[in-house]
Amino acid sequence: GINIFNADGRYLTRIGREGRGPGEFASAPAIYIKSNRLYVIDIMSYRINIFSVDSLSLIRSVNINPTNKPDELTDYNIHQVLPIGNGTYLTGFDKFLRNLSELPVGSKVDTLYRRHYYFESDGRLNPKQVLEVKDQTVIVSSFFGGVGPTTFQFFDKPLITVSNNGTIYAANSNEFLIKEYSTDGHYLRAIFHPYK
Numbered sequence: 001g002i003n004i005f006n007a008d009g010r011y012l013t014r015i016g017r018e019g020r021g022p023g024e025f026a027s028a029p030a031i032y033i034k035s036n037r038l039y040v041i042d043i044m045s046y047r048i049n050i051f052s053v054d055s056l057s058l059i060r061s062v063n064i065n066p067t068n069k070p071d072e073l074t075d076y077n078i079h080q081v082l083p084i085g086n087g088t089y090l091t092g093f094d095k096f097l098r099n100l101s102e103l104p105v106g107s108k109v110d111t112l113y114r115r116h117y118y119f120e121s122d123g124r125l126n127p128k129q130v131l132e133v134k135d136q137t138v139i140v141s142s143f144f145g146g147v148g149p150t151t152f153q154f155f156d157k158p159l160i161t162v163s164n165n166g167t168i169y170a171a172n173s174n175e176f177l178i179k180e181y182s183t184d185g186h187y188l189r190a191i192f193h194p195y196k
Helices: none
Strands: 002-005 011-015 030-034 037-042 047-052 058-063 076-083 089-095 113-119 131-134 138-143 146-150 158-162 168-172 177-181 187-192
Touching: 030 076, 037 076, 076 113, 076 158, 089 158, 113 158, 131 158, 131 168
Parallel strands: none
Antiparallel strands: 002 011, 030 037, 037 047, 047 058, 076 089, 089 113, 113 131, 138 146, 158 168, 168 177, 177 187
16 A cells, blocks of 8 residues: 655555555555546556545546457566556566576676656557667576576666656766757767766
């Protein structure tokens, strides 16, 4: 569930709970507030629960399990969902790694890319790719008798956010380079500062 506190830190109430129904969560949710709406993204349930910030009541749930996934996303899973505010959601997909057992344990995979598309307000995926950024490096590791991908918090990773007007900002955690893109993914400009 989500615990609500006032500005002074006093506990007010709790919304949501574990479950698979409307207003419930199957995994730790990601939370965003835009235009008096609390967007609760539950990747495990492929659902966005939208609450009113004022009344804390559930407004609606949006199914984000793409039935119309384009072929280029066959081996990709939803990684991040960002509400735009106009009823659409910028959604990042990362590659599901197969055949890792063919790679030596300890090898690095740093050629992965995260692809971004829009979900419409009805939960339909727009098939036009908006943005592609380099994904986090993974290490092939052995655990529980199998081989799988492992990553660490100290590895560099992509950082994506969207402004209230829909402008997309993309960066990588290992450098001070923030790229700005229009809503449809066209590069506009960048902010850069070298540092050691």
